[in-house]
Amino acid sequence: MTSRAAHRGRRRSGDRWRSRLWLLAALPVLLVALADPLQRLFDLPPTLGTAVVGVTEAGVAAAAAVLAGLRARRESAASRPGRRARGWWLLAAATGSWAAGQVVWVVYETVLRVEVPSPSFADLGFLGFGLLAPLAVLALSRGAVRTTSRVRSLLDGVIVAGALFLLSWTLVLGPVVHHEAPSALALVTFAAYPVSDIITLTAAIAVLSRTRADTALVGIGAGVGLMAVSDSMFVYLSTAGEFSTGGLLDVLWTAAFSTLAASTLLVSRERRTGHEPGGPVRGAAHLWGRGSVHGSAAVRALPYVPFAIATAVVVLEATRHPMPGTTLAVLVVLMTLVFVRQALVVLDNVQLTHELQERSLALAQMAYSDPLTGVANRAAFTAALEDALEAGAPLVTAFCDLDSFKAVNDACGHSTGDALLVAVATRLREVVRSHDVVARLGGDEFAILVRDDDDAAGSDAAAAALRSRLATALSVPFSLDPQLASAAADPRGLQVLEAVSVSLGVVSTAELGGSPTAEELLHEADQRMYSTKRARQTVR
Structure with missing residues (x-):
């Protein structure tokens, strides 16, 4: 068999593996999505549906923790484990922490049949994920993220974090702060969720928009980002008194941990078949078996999506209520930073164009001149x-x-x-x-x-x-x-x-x-x- 034919065979095998893996990852998501409708259809006890959803979520999170831990052990056994091993250990700890918090929540809801107090050990587990997940993403992205200038990278981070803060303050964090909590500790605990979500989502967007084709890292960034969005939605719905178990949020939580677990399995499979993370022409779209993250304009524009959404939400809210001065000031600062960021892109493009012209002239000179005498060839x-x-x-x-x-x-x-x-x-x-x-x-x-x-x-x-x-x-x-x-x-x-x-x-x-x-x-x-x-x- 020729090397090209062998490569096509390995590629087809990899495509089949990815398809089966994502189908397997979709099963717990489907189970959670159908739990509430089936419970209503067959008139089963509500606690049974709650138990199925809670146990499934805890199980998927625990599976992600175990798989990340196994990945960390393999990385630690390598000749140069470096930051990737620490990143996998942090991811294992983050998903394990969330799984432990979910187990506590299930015990309160289905065994003790009492409302989960706030704060509780469940909050400790959930917030542990929000603390450890960004550190895991940053550790795993070391060496696998495309670097531009440090100034542009810093501006991207500030723009994303500022936009997410503005969005969270308008929809989630602001209402939480003004919400009447049973105690100051309960208020701090409740507010800690959107704050940790802002940090987590900022790290996830930074990785997704700049990753150098590391299949596992793209999946982990997507899973962590989905968790952050889901948590903020949970706080928003809880503040409005509209959260119920078995709905969309539980589906999103399960999908997030299924993505994390599948990404861990996927990178292990790719290591065995010779596809190294950070290898040539692979990225977010390759996670699903096609394309490249670098060629996608949508991925390159990802850092600006939170800014666009935050601006639209703030403007919409301003039509209903007077816009606070601080909100307007933050929005103006973000717009200024976006302008500066784009100006830097223009300057970089001008410099790049000049360098390309000089190289073209040099290549033309080399192609049409004799290198020894300097006359034409x-x-x-x-x-x-x-x-x-x-x-x-x-x-x-x-x-x-x-x-x-x-x-x-x-x-x-x-x-x-x-x-x-x-x-x-x-x-x-x-x-x-x-x-x-x-x-x-x-x-x-x-x-x-x-x-x-x-x-x-x-x-x-x-x-x-x-x-x-x-x-x-x-x-x-x-x-x-x-x-x-x-x-x-x-x-x-x-x-x-x-x-x-x-x-x-x-x-x-x-x-x-x-x-x-x-x-x-x-x-x-x-x-x-x-x-x-x-x-x-x-x-x-």
């Missing part, structure tokens, strides 16, 4: 010649080939040979204009392209004039060139340098007549150059 010369012929401009083409160049390399070394090529290129550039093309075609072969709008530029006289200038410039012994002074100091080097000559082949478009092609012009120049070389060799 064969590709650039061919392109310039074809453009000139297409424009119908009169032109002259010259080929230059060094005679006895190999003897220089053999006697003086390749560094002297390179210096000789640079010296030839320098002389060629000195006899033409800045907009004419001098190119090194390869080895010791050079070419020149002279183009002008004047019809005389492509005439026989223009070709003769260029041939004369080239012959004069290249007739000076290269042993006198400053770049070759060290080689010329040696008698053997002086001898081979003085023996170097240049064979020329010069042709104009007028000489060929009609409209010659690039191939015809180059062929004629090449033939004339080799005729000159053969004539010189015959004389010698």
Whole structure:
């Protein structure tokens, strides 16, 4: 089996595993969703429905705690456990704390059949999740989160936290503070829920919007974020006296812990099949088996969703009640921070565009210039010649080939040979204009392209004039060139340098007549150059 076929087989196996895993995770959610309707349909005791919901939630949370603990043990056994092991231990402690709180709640509601006091050990367990879950997310995200500038990351965090606070204060935290609680401790306990939810949701949004394709981390961020939203909804409904067991909130709580448990299993499976978290092109959408988190505009805009929602809620509330001055001040500050954040993005994009332009110019220079001599290369010369012929401009083409160049390399070394090529290129550039093309075609072969709008530029006289200038410039012994002074100091080097000559082949478009092609012009120049070389060799 080829490696590509093996990869497709592993991918199909992974897709089947993910599908089965999410179907399994959906079962407790379905059970909780159907508990209340079935209890009403079959006229079962209400405590039975409450027990089914409570035990299911506690069981799923406990399962997530056990799986996270097993993941932590495997990470701890690794050669470099680092922060990920601590993150898994924190997640195990967070979900275990919530499970313990839920067990206490179930005992009060179904065994003792009394209302859960506030505060109670159940609150201690629930709030333990709100304290430990953000720490777990931050520890697990170490090294798996895309980093931008620290200033932009800080602004994102402040915007998200500020928007969530404004939203919570308007809908949840404010009513809780003004709510008549049995005691100050009960008030503090009740207010601690939305505060911890703000912290948890801020951490979850930061991870979801910046994760580098860690499947487990995306799932954990989604699960933790769902828990935070559900808790705030619970406080809001409880304050309004509308909360009832077996409703939407219980479904959301179960879904949150099912997501956490499934994400832990999913990362274990991916480790065994060779897909490492933080690997290439995987992310939030990959958690569901398709796409990439980085390509999604919705994911990139995630930090601004709380701000948009908070603004809409505050404006809507302002139509019903006068807007407090502090609320307006917080909203203005958040708008200012969003503006500053976008201004930084614009500045970064301008800088990035400038860097890309510089790199493009550098790449173009590398692609169309000879790295040794700095003149154009064969590709650039061919392109310039074809453009000139297409424009119908009169032109002259010259080929230059060094005679006895190999003897220089053999006697003086390749560094002297390179210096000789640079010296030839320098002389060629000195006899033409800045907009004419001098190119090194390869080895010791050079070419020149002279183009002008004047019809005389492509005439026989223009070709003769260029041939004369080239012959004069290249007739000076290269042993006198400053770049070759060290080689010329040696008698053997002086001898081979003085023996170097240049064979020329010069042709104009007028000489060929009609409209010659690039191939015809180059062929004629090449033939004339080799005729000159053969004539010189015959004389010698």
